[in-house]
Amino acid sequence: MTPGAERETTLRADAARNRARVLQVAREQLAAGDDSLMLNTIARLAGVGVGTVYRHFPNRHALLEALLAERFQQFVDEAQVAAADEDARAGLHRLLRFALEHALNDAGFAAVLGSASDADARTSAMKAELDRAVAELLDRARDAGVVRHDVEADDIRRLLCGVEHAIRSGDDDARHARLYLDVLLEGLRPPPR
Amino acid sequence: MTPGAERETTLRADAARNRARVLQVAREQLAAGDDSLMLNTIARLAGVGVGTVYRHFPNRHALLEALLAERFQQFVDEAQVAAADEDARAGLHRLLRFALEHALNDAGFAAVLGSASDADARTSAMKAELDRAVAELLDRARDAGVVRHDVEADDIRRLLCGVEHAIRSGDDDARHARLYLDVLLEGLRPPPR
Amino acid sequence: MTPGAERETTLRADAARNRARVLQVAREQLAAGDDSLMLNTIARLAGVGVGTVYRHFPNRHALLEALLAERFQQFVDEAQVAAADEDARAGLHRLLRFALEHALNDAGFAAVLGSASDADARTSAMKAELDRAVAELLDRARDAGVVRHDVEADDIRRLLCGVEHAIRSGDDDARHARLYLDVLLEGLRPPPR
Amino acid sequence: MTPGAERETTLRADAARNRARVLQVAREQLAAGDDSLMLNTIARLAGVGVGTVYRHFPNRHALLEALLAERFQQFVDEAQVAAADEDARAGLHRLLRFALEHALNDAGFAAVLGSASDADARTSAMKAELDRAVAELLDRARDAGVVRHDVEADDIRRLLCGVEHAIRSGDDDARHARLYLDVLLEGLRPPPR
DNA sequence: AATGAATGAGTCTTCATTCAT
DNA sequence: AATGAATGAAGACTCATTCAT
Known part of the structure; x- marks a missing residue:
């Protein structure tokens, strides 16, 4: 029983269910374009008392962090696989398409990806991990002469967020996503x- | 007697001065990164009563629109000049650099540029005018084989907003702006x- | 028109009325033994919106201060007169009876009188003024050999609060007050x- | 089988330990000047669940009563000894100094001593016992002509609380305590x- | 008997908007 | 036309108490 995992494990069954419900509702709210994340509302929608929400997440930010941590780690894992592609340009392509899909599905994800400073050290750590993977890919791509020399992992992240932003601003159908x-x-x- | 024209015409000197002050303060607030635009605060900073602000701008949105209309028209004028450049690619370049500068200076400007639907018909009209200029430029550029066929004026606008977004997310120095x-x-x- | 007085004067008629109502209700609440001073409740009882209360008194403490300032100054004035009595012992007697009456009528008054540190400089100033009057009286009384040498103005204040406390703890009829x-x-x- | 007695008797060893811990923590909190007595906090500090606290003490008041009962009985015992002093005035002196020490050490103690009505019959009983001892002492002192005729045991209790209050309001060093x-x-x- | 998660009424505070002056 | 006091809905957060585990 890993100590880190234990925290999740020892959560009482009902507590875990409530926590999951809250996260679920919060995710839906964000997906529906409501980024106000009112804890009272979330509590009501999740069918729990406000206090329960506050017990699990002392403030809005903690909730956001939790929401993100979940998705982000999952994404970083996938990213690392994609980054190992033999063909650096193809890998970059896959990686970006990958990230874009995530960003389009989860506004919070995009927000973290594109923010200069993180509130939580875990987020920064995951971002660094991501940048490391991208940097490797970029190095190989530059060596192969398929990517310009003046962009860094950081720029890739920011440009991708820009594309995500462009896609969201207006009809965000597949054609536009692909084109941008x-x-x-x-x-x-x-x-x- | 056109109602719209009358409003501008009959504005008493002091009323006009107040209106200008409010717009000025609102602009400064936005520039300072405070996008909450609290009308009470603006009134205080402008040295007028809240009621006065409300007389000129029935709600926050109206204030934003007014703020934008001013800038936007000014920009469209410049854009049309830039669009007339002999060299289509050079014109596009100038036009985008132009727009980008505006967007970086004025967050509200970028917001309008990138939003799919406008609250005010005048805004839509100006946007259409802008798109017309860009479309002409694009046509010529496509004919000259210097721009891909699958992007339209609308896409240019959206992509530009994306770039603006990328630049804002992190250190927005000149190098990044140029690169992106x-x-x-x-x-x-x-x-x- | 004194500048100090003017602040009160320039208050719009209705604003002044509301402010007075709020103070009145707050005073009644305290008198009724409820020292929680909930601003929402006070607003309701005063028949004004919560915001109005907050406009006049940014927080509970400001309300308390205002409540006290009113009474305290009034008391200090009377105290100075009482302190000028020819017969020092009689003056002290009158002064204490005087203060006690106030303290019994207004719990807040007693609270300030008996607290070691003040939140507001004005309160400290008034207290100092009071102590000055008492000190003079004590000096004369000591010279006349009718008061022990080891008590100071500060002690008088504290002892008086003690008596007030004793009177409040139980039946606080006139007999007990006189006796204590x-x-x-x-x-x-x-x-x- | 007396229900009251049973409660004390059948208390399991661990239950008794928990009860004692809770009382201990509550006492410390009060001593530290925090009279909010939040049962959740006390539970945490005592290393038990909230539920456990509630099992032993149905509400905050019950906890206070329990806290006091302990001390009070202990004090009454000592008081009765002091009251038996040959020299009535000396006995009174000792008794009051005695009570004052207790009251200064334990804010809750002073609260009970000075309150007109008790929530728990046991408290009233102990208070009556105390008053009986004081009354005897007073009788003897009056007969000896060393105490005024118009004060009763009840007044002594209240005046003592007054003194305690005076001592607490400000620097409560030994000099002030002795003086007051x-x-x-x-x-x-x-x-x- | 013990635990501590859950509850939700209760309180504080802000701010967009109205309206008497 | 201007003023700014007043409004009160709305949102954030706490904590005494209950109850499933």
């Missing part, structure tokens, strides 16, 4: 001459 | 093959 | 031999 | 004619 991502990918090539 | 805009410009070229 | 005050006055005489 | 108690003792002598 493609523009980014083409723009990342070393400029002619 | 360049990535966009390169990405807009017709893809190889 | 008399015990104090006798106790203040120089001890035999 | 002395003022009371002198004040209790029969007034000169």
